[in-house]
Amino acid sequence: MRLKVNYDIAFTHIxxxxxxxxxxxxxxxxxxxxxxxxxxxxxxxxxxxxxNMFKTIPHIRIHKExxxxxxxxxxxxxxxxxxxxxKITTTSKTIINPYGLIDQLKKQPYVxxxxxxxxxxxxxxxxxxxxxxxxxxxxxxxxxxMFNITSTMLAGNLENLSSDLNGIVxxxxxxxxxxxxxxxxxxxxxxxxxxxxLKVIGxxxxxxxxxxxxxxxxxxxxAQQLIGGNPTSxxxxxxxxxxxxxxxxxxxxLQQLTQYKVEDWQIENADQLAQSKLTGTMTPLISFSIxxxxxxxxxxxxxxxITQKMNDIAILxxxxxxxxxxxxxxxxxxxxxxxxxxxxxVSIGAILVYIAKGIYVGPPVGYFPVRFDASxxxxxxxxxxxxxxxxxxxxxxxxxxxxxxxxxxx
Amino acid sequence: xxxxxxxxxxxxxxxxxxxxxxKVLDDVSFEVMKGEFLTIVGKSGSGKxxxxxxxxxxxxxxxxxxxxxxxxxxxxxxxxxxxxxNEKIGFVFQFHYLLPEFSCLKNVMIPALKLGEHSYExxxxxxxxxxxxxxxADQALKDASKLSGGQQQRVAIARALINEPDIIMGDxxxxxxxxxxxxxxxxxxxxxxxxxxxxxxxxxxxxxFAKASHRTIEMADGKIISHxxxxx
Ligand SMILES: Nc1ncnc2c1ncn2[C@@H]1O[C@H](COP(=O)(O)OP(=O)(O)O)[C@@H](O)[C@H]1O
Ligand SMILES: [Mg+2]
Numbered sequence: 001m002r003l004k005v006n007y008d009i010a011f012t013h014i015x016x017x018x019x020x021x022x023x024x025x026x027x028x029x030x031x032x033x034x035x036x037x038x039x040x041x042x043x044x045x046x047x048x049x050x051x052n053m054f055k056t057i058p059h060i061r062i063h064k065e066x067x068x069x070x071x072x073x074x075x076x077x078x079x080x081x082x083x084x085x086x087k088i089t090t091t092s093k094t095i096i097n098p099y100g101l102i103d104q105l106k107k108q109p110y111v112x113x114x115x116x117x118x119x120x121x122x123x124x125x126x127x128x129x130x131x132x133x134x135x136x137x138x139x140x141x142x143x144x145x146m147f148n149i150t151s152t153m154l155a156g157n158l159e160n161l162s163s164d165l166n167g168i169v170x171x172x173x174x175x176x177x178x179x180x181x182x183x184x185x186x187x188x189x190x191x192x193x194x195x196x197x198l199k200v201i202g203x204x205x206x207x208x209x210x211x212x213x214x215x216x217x218x219x220x221x222x223a224q225q226l227i228g229g230n231p232t233s234x235x236x237x238x239x240x241x242x243x244x245x246x247x248x249x250x251x252x253x254l255q256q257l258t259q260y261k262v263e264d265w266q267i268e269n270a271d272q273l274a275q276s277k278l279t280g281t282m283t284p285l286i287s288f289s290i291x292x293x294x295x296x297x298x299x300x301x302x303x304x305x306i307t308q309k310m311n312d313i314a315i316l317x318x319x320x321x322x323x324x325x326x327x328x329x330x331x332x333x334x335x336x337x338x339x340x341x342x343x344x345x346v347s348i349g350a351i352l353v354y355i356a357k358g359i360y361v362g363p364p365v366g367y368f369p370v371r372f373d374a375s376x377x378x379x380x381x382x383x384x385x386x387x388x389x390x391x392x393x394x395x396x397x398x399x400x401x402x403x404x405x406x407x408x409x410x
Numbered sequence: 411x412x413x414x415x416x417x418x419x420x421x422x423x424x425x426x427x428x429x430x431x432x433k434v435l436d437d438v439s440f441e442v443m444k445g446e447f448l449t450i451v452g453k454s455g456s457g458k459x460x461x462x463x464x465x466x467x468x469x470x471x472x473x474x475x476x477x478x479x480x481x482x483x484x485x486x487x488x489x490x491x492x493x494x495x496n497e498k499i500g501f502v503f504q505f506h507y508l509l510p511e512f513s514c515l516k517n518v519m520i521p522a523l524k525l526g527e528h529s530y531e532x533x534x535x536x537x538x539x540x541x542x543x544x545x546x547a548d549q550a551l552k553d554a555s556k557l558s559g560g561q562q563q564r565v566a567i568a569r570a571l572i573n574e575p576d577i578i579m580g581d582x583x584x585x586x587x588x589x590x591x592x593x594x595x596x597x598x599x600x601x602x603x604x605x606x607x608x609x610x611x612x613x614x615x616x617x618x619f620a621k622a623s624h625r626t627i628e629m630a631d632g633k634i635i636s637h638x639x640x641x642x
Contacts, residue, residue: 002530005523009509016511315507318468319521319569320496322489405463408503408581 006325009316010332013305024301025341031294032345032384035287036376037352042283044371046276050244053272055147055206056215057265058238059247060254062101064093065261094227095260098234104257105239110250112242115142116234118223121191124170124216126178133174133214135188137223146240149204149217155182156202158217165219169202173213190226198222291383295391298337302330303395313399314407323400330396331389338388342381349380415480416576416609417442422464422474424632434460435472436632444576447603447610449620452629458613461629462581465611466499467491479576496525500570500578502612504585506562508554508569514541515550518568525573533572540568544598560591567598571608578602580612584619596622 003011014021095101098116105114118137123130136143140162144150150158154172161167168186180186180200189195198218205212218226224233241250244265251264266273306313313326350372359368424435434457442448450458463469464476467483470491476483478498483491495501500521508517518537522528528536541547544564549557554565563586570578578599584592596619602608603624612623620626628636 005520008523009520012511311505311507312509315501315509316520317492318466318495318501318507320492320494320524322492324489325524403468405469408463409459 006321006328007332010329010336013309013329013333014336017301017305020301020304021337021340024297024337025344027294027297028338028341028384028388029345029348031290031387032342032380033348033352034290035383036346036349036380037356037370038286038290039283039376039380040349040353040370040373041356042279043373043376044369046279047371048369049272049276052206052208053265053269054244055152056208056211057269058146059241059244059265060239060251061263061265061268062095062105062237062239062254062258062260063235063263064095093235094229094233095235095237098232098237101258101260102237105237105254108250108254110242110246111239111254113142113146113240115139115146115238115240116220117143117236117238118220118227118229118233119235120223120226122226123189124174124178125187125189126180126184129178131174131177131214133171133216135168135216135218135223135226137218137220137226139220143217143238146238152204152206154203154205156200158202158204160201161217161219164199164201165222166196166198167201167219168198169204169217170200171212171215172203172205173209174216175200175203177213188226192226192228194226194228196222196226287383291387294341294384295387298334298341298388298391299395301337302334302392303398305333306330306395306399310402310407313402314404317402317404318408326400326402327393327396330399331392334388334392334396335385338385338392341388342384345384346377346380350377413443413445415441416444416446416478417465417611418477419465420475420477422461422472422476424460424464424469424472434632435464437474438632438634439474440627440634440637442577442609442611444609445603445607447599447624448612449623449626450611450613450629451615451617451620451626452635454615456629457632458629459581460632462579462611462613466501466579467495496521497573498576500573500575502563502567502570502578502580502583504582506554506559506566508562508565510553510555512554513551514546514554514557514565514568517554517565518572521569522572537568537572540571541565543571544568545594560587560594563587563591563595564598567595571602574606575608577609577611580610580614582613582615584614584616592616592619 102114102116105111116139120135120137122133122135124133125131140158144158156169158169161169170180170186174180178186182200182203184200185197186200187195187197221231224231227233227235239254241247247264247266251262255262316326353370353372356368356370360366361368418441420439422435422438423433426432426434438461450461452458460469464472478494483494509520515534515537518540519533522533522536523530538547538550541550544567546561546564546568549561554562557565563583584595587595599610599612600622603610614620626638627634628638
């Protein structure tokens with residue numbers, strides 16, 4: 001099959017000006033490589049941040065909210081104002097029938113898992129030193145499935161906690177501050193005044209300083225004793241969603257299942273998310289600027305070609321080529337340059353991402369947080385081609401409007 | 411055999427507004443017969459080229475009417491005019507306007523490839539044939555930019571002939587040529603008109619060239635001042 005004459009002309013122009021073509025394509029190459037690399041970093045950092053967050057916080061937390069005591073006597077505008085003393089009620093913070101709710105939660109198609117927890121505010125004390133913190137009584141398997149605690153373990157085995165009522169797995173900060181080692185005893189006193197002596201059977205580090213300095217894991221039953229509850233007492237239910245980014249949609253639906261407070265991680269961590277949202281809006285802007293600069297090469301070369309080929313365009317139009325044929329010729333040239341540049345840019349971008357992935361930046365981050373994301377590559381390809389065609393279109397349209405008579409008169 | 415009209419103008423007038431408004435064509439009306447070899451002469455600036463560009467369908471900014479093969483050209487859309495030029499009109503200018511990156515053969519083929527009525531191979535064969543008529547068969551595969559001026563002009567004529575147009579228009583087609591090449595081009599034009607029944611409308615200021623044509627129109631100040639008819 002022979003090329004249609006418009007494409008034949010476009011290819012001949014390209015082949016007879018290889019150097020300019022290459023220069024124009026290089027602009028796109030650099031632009032696309034930068035686009036892919038920078039977006040991969042943003043995507044990597046954002047997913048690293050989220051992943052880090054989800055080491056300690058659940059997608060959805062269900063708990064009993066603090067209630068403020070109400071005045072026992074009804075007041076309205078017709079009666080006297082009563083002096084009352086509203087404060088937090090000291091009624092139990094446990095959830096009634098938690099396992100019924102957990103079963104119901106697990107039936108929701110967008111819920112991956114739901115796990116009970118008993119959170120206890122307490123003091124750790126070793127000798128004369130004391131440290132404030134919180135112990136989470138966990139169902140080991142369910143909690144590990146949710147937070148992948150095992151991956152954060154520095155010493156010991158989380159598994160042992162499931163059969164050890166006197167064991168405790170502590171954050172690295174606690175171990176350092178209280179100078180604790182594996183097998184050491186640690187006294188804890190809950191806010192209700194219940195105290196226990198537990199044995200350190202594990203140390204973890206989430207790289208979240210505040211967590212590592214205060215948090216520990218204990219057996220569910222031990223925690224229930226510390227809050228003076230019974231074997232079905234649960235203070236919190238943690239829910240893992242199939243798509244945590246849509247928590248804003250699911251949280252209200254879950255709220256309809258229970259009268260307890262349903263907390264969405266995105267609302268609880270709005271501060272931190274605002275930051276990544278800001279980078280999220282900056283990246284397309286930066287990408288767009290990069291591409292604008294990159295497409296300038298193509299714009300220039302096509303423009304130059306057209307200026308140099310006024311005579312050719314005039315005779316083609318005299319011989320019956322239409323305006324749209326002329327546009328097709330130069331758009332084809334822009335497309336070839338753009339496609340070549342994009343292909344090369346995607347390859348270089350991929351290599352950069354691959355190299356960056358292998359760079360160890362040290363703890364707590366580990367390897368450089370850059371992510372291979374197919375959607376970035378696909379959008380990069382579309383972006384490159386689109387911008388190239390755009391850069392070609394404006395000069396091409398100008399060429400289509402050339403009046404051959406003006407040229408022949410000269 | 412009765413001669414048929416291939417091209418006609420009725421009251422063609424045109425103004426240029428820059429630098430000052432003036433009437434470059436003033437009520438030009440004439441007819442051209444099929445198979446006629448018509449030359450247009452006149453002093454420099456008398457409006458010959460301007461008239462030819464109006465006839466060529468490339469300049470549409472005029473008053474009056476233009477008909478080609480009894481079809482009204484005036485007021486047609488740009489794309490329609492492009493198709494009409496592709497199919498029915500061949501052009502030869504003072505400068506050859508060959509595409510420098512293409513071979514002579516490809517240059518000749520391009521209008522036919524655009525027309526798309528024949529296969530690539532058929533077009534190639536026809537382009538060879540046209541180049542052969544112009545004595546350039548041996549130059550066919552050379553780049554157009556490698557030929558001498560006279561040869562380039564002959565390639566341009568081959569290109570004008572490739573779609574076997576009804577009309578071939580030339581604006582001083584021999585203006586850049588020496589006497590030997592002028593004679594060659596002239597012979598070809600005469601041969602085309604006689605042998606193939608194609609019409610030639612050529613602007614020239616070469617008197618010998620004009621004298622040998624079938625008819626000469628003389629222009630002055632945008633008006634036709636004489637029809638010297640030989641061809642009837
Ligand atoms: N684009 C233009 N704008 C204004 N005046 C023009 C333009 N083109 C030609 N002219 C003027 O129109 C007149 C006729 O020009 P032209 O048709 O080229 O004459 P010829 O071909 O007979 O020498 C001349 O006076 C020329 O200066
Ligand atoms: Mg002239």
